[in-house]
Amino acid sequence: MKTTFYYITVLFITLNTAFCQNTMSLTEGQLSPKGSLSDISWIEGHWRGEAFDGITEEIWSPPLGNSMMCVFKLLVNGKVSFYETVIILEEKGTLILKLKHFDKDLKGWETKDETVDFPLVKVDGNRVFFDGLTFERVHKDEINVYVVLSSNGKEEEVTFNYKRYSGHK
Template identity: 60%
Template sequence: MRTAIILFLFHVGMVSAQETLQLTDGQQSPSATLEDVSWISGHWQGEAFGGIAEEIWSPPLGDSMMFVFKLVKDNKVSFYEIGHIQQVENTMILQLKHFQGDLKGWEEKDATVDFKLVKVEKNKVFFEGFTMELVNENEMNIYVLIEDGDSAEEVLFAYKRVP
C-alpha cells in the first residue's frame, strides 16, 4: 500500500541522479535532532498533478515538527496529508497519514506511513526513500523513490516558499 500511495502523491518529474537512500540490513538510524532540519519550517507551494500542492511546516516544538499538505485541482481539494518529523530518543522519524478531500482516511485508524532517518547533511535530510533538500532560502526539493513491482524510479517534487 505504501508504494501505491507514494506513487500517487509524488509522481511529478523524473530525476536522473539518485537522491534517495535506504538503511542497509541491521543499520540503525543516526543521531540527529529537529534543530538539524528546522530549515524545513515554512509555507511551501508548487504545481503537481495539474493542480496546486501546498505544504505548511511548523518549527520544532514538543519533540516534533508537524505539517499539513493539500492538493487542490480544479478548485477542489483532492486530498490532504497530516504528519510530523518526530524526535525519538536520539534520532528522528517522518510519519504521515492521508485523507480524501472529505477527510476520510486512507490508512487504517492506527496506521501511519513511516520513513526512518538515514542521514542528515547541512540543508538536506535523507529518510528511507524520501529526501528533503533546501536549495536556497525560497526553494525546497523533495525526492521520492517510487517502487512499482520489480522496478523503482525516483521522482522530484519542487516547492517554492510562499511569502
C-alpha cells in the same frame, strides 16, 4: 483515485537505488543515525509547488515539543484530491517522519493506528535523508522534496520543488 494515490505514495518504500539519485534507504539491520530537529528546522514555513498536474502545498510548523508538524494538500483542476498530515519526531537521539493520508472528505486511508513511517538515514548539510524521502534546502525560499514512487512494478524518483509562499499572488 484514492487507491491510485495511496499506492503511488505508499508503495515506494521498496527502493531501487540505481535509479534514485537523491534518495536513500536503510539497509537491513541498519539503525538510524543521530539527528535532531535543528537539522531540519529550515523546512518551517508555507510552501507551494506543482506536481501531478496540480498544485501542492505544505505548511510546516517550527520545532516544538520534540516534533514538527505539517499539513499537505494536492489540488487538481482547483479541487482537493487528497491531504496528508505529517510529523517529524525527535526521539531516542534520531528523527522519524510519520504520515497519514486522507481523501478530500478527510476519510483516512490508513487504519486508525497505522502510519507510514520514514526513519532517518543520513543528515548531510543541506539535505536530510529519510528512508525513501529526502528534503533538500536549495536556499531560504526554496526546497526540494524527493520521493521514490512505485506504480505498476516501476519505481521512479519524483521531485517536488517548493517555493516559500507569502499568501499573496
